[in-house]
Amino acid sequence: MVSIGRYIRNIQRSGIRKWMRDMMYIGDAKYGKCVGQDQFGNKYYENLDPADEVPGRHRWVDYAQHEYNATQVPAEWHAWVHHIRNRPPPEDTVMQNLSPPWKGPWVENLTGTRGAYKPYNTTAAKINPWEPKTIPRGSA
Structure with a gap:
């Protein structure tokens, strides 16, 4: 309330x-206090005053884009917002050293958009659509 x-x-x-x-x-x-910003411009806030915020709702994200969804939050910030990590990623040395060198840059989930992944299929179709054979008129 x-x-x-x-x-x-x-x-x-x-x-x-x-x-x-x-x-x-x-x-x-x-x-609340801005504790950091990710590479996409999302800002992360925290308010630890128990008179101001309901416990468990004292960390939040201010998305940079108007059309936003939860996949626009990188994994390290997701862990902090959901209280898996105590310190935000810029202050957490474990999270800074955890990223493997082969890991590519983070991208949001593009499912349902034009940028979604569509695999290339090389197998023959099991069901082929019927294609009528047409004969020009008067040649039969």
Whole structure:
């Protein structure tokens, strides 16, 4: 349950402009410390004051794009947002040293878009569609 006092306090701290953006994107007036930003421009926030945030909802993402989904959050930031890691990736030495050298750059999941992966099929089809054979008129 959100209290009116918390709501007004967060509007005063963040300002009207950020409040309007937060209401459009996340549906809540939140205020916290920015702990980092990923390579895509997403910003990650945390508010540890128990009077301001409900426990378990004190970490959140401010997406850089208007059309966003959860696959736009890299794995290391996902672990921090979901409380798998205590420290954010810029401060966590374990996460910084964990990335193997053969790992490619992270890309979002493109399923359902034009950029989705479509495999090339080399096998013959089991069912072939019927193609009528046409004969020109008057030649029979």
